[in-house]
Amino acid sequence: MGILEVKNVGKRFGGLQALGDVNLSVAENTVHAIIGPNGAGKSTLLNVLVGKLIPDTGSVMFDGQSVLGRKPHEINQMGISRVFQTPEIFSDLTVLENVMIPCFAKRDGAYRMHAFETVEDEVDIVQKAEQMLLDVNMQDKLRMTASSLSRGDKRRLEMAMCLVQEPRLLLLDEPTAGMARADTNNTIDLLKEIKDSRDITMAIIEHDMHVVFSLAERITVLAQGTPLVEDTPENIKGHPKVQEAYLGQAHG
Numbered sequence: 363m364g365i366l367e368v369k370n371v372g373k374r375f376g377g378l379q380a381l382g383d384v385n386l387s388v389a390e391n392t393v394h395a396i397i398g399p400n401g402a403g404k405s406t407l408l409n410v411l412v413g414k415l416i417p418d419t420g421s422v423m424f425d426g427q428s429v430l431g432r433k434p435h436e437i438n439q440m441g442i443s444r445v446f447q448t449p450e451i452f453s454d455l456t457v458l459e460n461v462m463i464p465c466f467a468k469r470d471g472a473y474r475m476h477a478f479e480t481v482e483d484e485v486d487i488v489q490k491a492e493q494m495l496l497d498v499n500m501q502d503k504l505r506m507t508a509s510s511l512s513r514g515d516k517r518r519l520e521m522a523m524c525l526v527q528e529p530r531l532l533l534l535d536e537p538t539a540g541m542a543r544a545d546t547n548n549t550i551d552l553l554k555e556i557k558d559s560r561d562i563t564m565a566i567i568e569h570d571m572h573v574v575f576s577l578a579e580r581i582t583v584l585a586q587g588t589p590l591v592e593d594t595p596e597n598i599k600g601h602p603k604v605q606e607a608y609l610g611q612a613h614g
């Protein structure tokens with residue numbers, strides 16, 4: 363039994379069957395990649411997992427509890443965090459403040475923008491946020507305004523905002539999209555460090571096969587809303603069904 367169990371999940375948008383009959387089991391403390399051509403349903407599946415979309419059929423269980431019917435913040439409190447394709451950060455705040463906000467949210471159950479007025483009283487949260495930023499190698503950028511960060515650092519910051527909540531499952535939506543090779547490799551190294559330093563399960567959507575094969579222990583190939591094959595990276599390489607799924611696609 364995996365920490366995440368998706369069973370018979372289907373989702374339609376009008377006449378379009380975005381997810382057909384998705385079954386997926388993600389084992390605890392592993393990195394599981396979900397790959398597939400454009401329009402395969404990867405983002406739709408992720409949106410179901412975080413409560414942004416309600417599927418028409420099926421069930422989603424996280425650590426034995428149903429995710430369906432819960433609001434995104436409730437799913438977050440269950441221990442599922444998501445890093446978006448476009449970083450969701452507070453541009454006008456400093457790097458440190460950005461990481462403090464989810465700490466307040468976790469402690470108080472609500473975002474508290476006014477919290478910074480009494481920041482001296484929040485020593486524990488400042489320390490926690492600073493340690494997190496050290497873990498993602500952003501200790502030199504604590505006082506920088508988030509809007510002035512490079513694209514790679516914005517993603518790194520968003521990762522810190524997720525990780526500071528100590529999620530048990532981290533969902534990564536194309537974590538290296540748009541990055542140059544050096545930044546991509548830094549992100550791979552960072553994710554490996556994160557994985558090795560704590561109990562965490564990762565589910566990652568990614569088009570860059572270098573990233574997928576560097577990180578994933580299991581890979582599910584999704585095509586037209588249905589898993590075609592699930593296997594180890596070694597067995598996925600050169601698998602005829604994978605070639606079939608990507609046939610005619612520009613990347614993969």
Ligand SMILES: Nc1ncnc2c1ncn2[C@@H]1O[C@H](COP(=O)(O)OP(=O)(O)OP(=O)(O)O)[C@@H](O)[C@H]1O
Nearest residue numbers: 375378379380398399400401402403404405406407
């Ligand atoms: N809100 C929506 N309304 C209507 N159709 C949608 C909606 N969201 C997604 N779709 C359609 O559902 C299908 C699956 O889309 P989805 O974004 O999940 O694919 P994907 O595998 O993530 O693609 P990509 O790799 O391009 O991000 C596509 O045909 C898409 O156009």
